[in-house]
Amino acid sequence: MKESINKSLEIKKVKPTAMRQLVLDILSKQEHAIGLPELEAQFAQADRTTLYRTLKTFVTKKVIHSIDDGTGTIKYAICKDTCQCNPNELHVHFYCTKCEKTTCLTDIAIPDVPLPQYYIAENINMVVKGLCDKCSKKN
Template sequence: MKKSIDKSLEIKKVKPTAMRQLVLDILSKQDHAIGLPELEMQFAQADRTTLYRTLKTFVDKKVIHSIDDGTGTIKYAVCTDTCHCNPSELHVHFYCIKCGKTTCLTDIPIPDIQLPENYFAENINMVVKGLCDRCNRG
């Protein structure tokens, strides 16, 4: 039986090179969204450019989605197999100012808003900044 990583790449039509399998494997094991620098650190030694381009390919092919959480470093998290990143499918993201982790609130869809006349929405980004579950206790 094929590994789910490979299946995912196949579904999204991305050639499963060793590098890509590895990167996607790492990404799918995270409990939060990570950025290029953080991804880089998961490797003993790896080239930034390759990781950068791998992420780019993944975003293009909708294997992962990118999140601008306002920290200056773009974060990435895996999409579901059926995700097409349409505005209607988008969810809210949360950035914790204490632990610095960015998480997908996949259960919270971005609410519909009424744009002014003649405006067209292609994409919506909604990031809530504050204290997460864990950090709000202590």
């Protein structure tokens, strides 16, 4: 476990400090994407700034990817080891309006959209909102 985290940091060329290992460990244990406030809540005592900067480093080094799920707070989830976050590798995200969890639908690629002339796509964000599998069954 700890080995895989170190490996992940090594692959993406991020110095594996204790803080970073800890943050990545927590992120790896999440079932859903979480935001900075939620990450902060998992620590008894930790500085927001450090977590903030750790996440930022992870994003630029592509250890994790950020998700704008439309709630106003950015969520984060771990990238695959091989992920380079290119447009063709992007997947759809799902935000459940009932349990308010954001899920990576890693198997669902974002479909190509035709853009008007002279528009150049660099990145695409696609979030489907509705009820997740667990919540739709409870109704």
